[in-house]
Every structure is written in C-alpha cells, then in structure tokens.
Amino acid sequence: MAVFTQITHDELATWLTPLNLGTLVEFKGIASGIENSNFFVTLNDGRHHTTYVLTIFEVLTPEQLPFYLELMQHLAIKGIPVPRPYADAQGQLFRPLAGKPATLVSKLSGSDTATPTPAHCASVGRTLAQMHLAGRDLQRHQPNLRGLDWWQMMEDKVSAFLPDHIAELLRDEVAAQTAFAQTPIYKELPVGAGHCDLFVDNVLFTDPNSPSFIDFYFAGVDTWLFDLAVTVNDWCIDRSTGELLPDHLNAMITAYSTVVPLTDNDRSAWGMMLRAAALRFWISRLYDFYRTREAAMLTPKDPTHFERILKSRRSQFETI
Numbered sequence: 001m002a003v004f005t006q007i008t009h010d011e012l013a014t015w016l017t018p019l020n021l022g023t024l025v026e027f028k029g030i031a032s033g034i035e036n037s038n039f040f041v042t043l044n045d046g047r048h049h050t051t052y053v054l055t056i057f058e059v060l061t062p063e064q065l066p067f068y069l070e071l072m073q074h075l076a077i078k079g080i081p082v083p084r085p086y087a088d089a090q091g092q093l094f095r096p097l098a099g100k101p102a103t104l105v106s107k108l109s110g111s112d113t114a115t116p117t118p119a120h121c122a123s124v125g126r127t128l129a130q131m132h133l134a135g136r137d138l139q140r141h142q143p144n145l146r147g148l149d150w151w152q153m154m155e156d157k158v159s160a161f162l163p164d165h166i167a168e169l170l171r172d173e174v175a176a177q178t179a180f181a182q183t184p185i186y187k188e189l190p191v192g193a194g195h196c197d198l199f200v201d202n203v204l205f206t207d208p209n210s211p212s213f214i215d216f217y218f219a220g221v222d223t224w225l226f227d228l229a230v231t232v233n234d235w236c237i238d239r240s241t242g243e244l245l246p247d248h249l250n251a252m253i254t255a256y257s258t259v260v261p262l263t264d265n266d267r268s269a270w271g272m273m274l275r276a277a278a279l280r281f282w283i284s285r286l287y288d289f290y291r292t293r294e295a296a297m298l299t300p301k302d303p304t305h306f307e308r309i310l311k312s313r314r315s316q317f318e319t320i
C-alpha cells in the first residue's frame, strides 16, 4: 500500500485552488510505491477531464524537494518524457497538504514492463542519455544523497546485522569505492543530474520504443556513468542470478553511447561503477530490511539480490 496520509475531498479541493487547473472531480490512492503517498486526481477545466498525480512526501524535506521538482520541470520543458510538476502563481512547486509537502504532476501514459527486452533497453538507454544532456544547464545542484558519503555512514549501521564474512564484503567494497573516488579516472568522469534509481518499475511504456521516466525522488548530481550502471544493473540482468545479459547490455550501451559517446576513461571506470551501483542498493535494502518499521506496513525488498549482483560484478571486474 502506498497511501500513508489520508486526505478529504474538501481539503484537496482547497489545496488545488491556487494551481488554477480546474475543479476537483475525484481522487483515488495509488496502491504501488513505497516512499510517498500517491493519488490519481481528476480535474474538470470546464471542457475536459484531466487526470494528474498528487504526491504527498512522507520522508523528503522541504529543503530537498526543490532539486527534484525543478529537475523534473526543467526536463519536461525540454521534451524529456518525465512528469511535469505544476506551479502556483508564485512559482511554488510544492505546498503543505495534511501537514506534509505535496505536489501535483502530469500523469504519464503507459505501464511498466515485467519482462524487459533488448528493445526496451535500447529506448531506455537512449532516453537516459538525452536526459543527461538536457540536465546540463539545470541551475540547482544537489548531490546524490545516496552516494559515497552515505555508504560510508551506513556501513557500521548495517554491518551490525550481518555475519562476519558478509560484513567483511561490505567493508571491503566501501573501502574499494573510497579509494576509487580518489583516482584520476573517477575524477574525469562526466558529472550531472541523474535519476539514480531508474529501475524497471520507474519506467512506463506505451510501446517498447517510448519510455517515460517517473519517481525522481532519489535523483541527484553524480557521475553519468553511475546512473547508467544503476540502470544496467536492473534492466540488463537475469533476474534470478543477477548476471548481465549480453544482448540487453549491448542494446542499452549502444543506444546510450549513440547520444553520449563513451570514452576510454568511461570504459576503464565501468566495472567499478557497476559495483558501486550494486553496493548502493545493497546498503539501502539492508537498512530497510533491518530497521524497525512502523506496524510492518510494507514488505522490504530483498537485499540478497544486490549482494549477489555485487559478488558477481566483483568477480568480473577487479578494483582499479
């Protein structure tokens, strides 16, 4: 379930007024998702009914939100298929609703795919590269808040729950990534706004050639290659073993590099970036798995999936 905050019709109608998009017809909670409360909201502008997506932010703070929402606005204006947030007359992209920050964004068509094909991988890779280019002139900056500093901070917290040999793997990978971040190879990688969580459930398709990206609430400024590695680690794998699928991988990398050519330096960093991307989600899933949860509302995602992927990438790619 992903409606943590309940709202009334009147409360929502009042909140919607400054957006000037029409009168509230109906709204209903969206069942999927794990981070925020989401609703489909239908408005009548006097001629048409249009459905939007309302998000009430359960965890993110008003300090963090401008980056995500301005990034989405910036990309949508440039024609990248992402939800467009709506501003009020003062230009505010979010305002309090039921005591929490909330935003209204455009509803995109399509649905996610449970079975990615090389054709899906190609269109996602191409659109990701177009998104990276379109984000270059975004004025606001916010680092990936789930980057190296966070991995280092989380290491002790999650190690406490792990058997010694698994804690050792975690320690060794964080140390390897810490050292890698100091190398000239890492420092030369192109950096910019990335989605940083472009998993299969965050891409909607009307057909395999037309992806739309949703859920920008882990976005941040990081290396573009890290963003590509996060995407590859979820799209181009055998889902039971975590091993890379050559045809899927080739389709995604070829399509990405048609728009943003990959350099020899990128290729040198690639193995460490795939490992970093696995480490990031292994840590967040471990944290979600072991932390005390309110009333066991949600089933945490399986951390061992990313432990497996990390081990596989480490055996394939040595530390640089």
Ligand SMILES: Nc1ncnc2c1ncn2[C@@H]1O[C@H](COP(=O)(O)OP(=O)(O)O)[C@@H](O)[C@H]1O
Pocket (backbone or CB within 6 Å): 002, 030, 032, 033, 034, 035, 036, 037, 038, 053, 083, 105, 106, 107, 108, 109, 201, 202, 214, 215, 217
């Ligand atoms: N802009 C959008 N257009 C269409 N559907 C959306 C949009 N935003 C969210 N959804 C739907 O809501 C679901 C949950 O949204 P998501 O942002 O992934 O939530 P969470 O961040 O809580 O995981 C998505 O899987 C999708 O079905």
Ligand SMILES: N[C@@H](CCOP(=O)(O)O)C(=O)O
Pocket (backbone or CB within 6 Å): 033, 034, 035, 197, 199, 202, 215, 281, 284, 285, 301
């Ligand atoms: N993609 C991450 C979890 C992030 O949750 P989301 O539903 O907001 O994308 C994972 O699979 O661990």
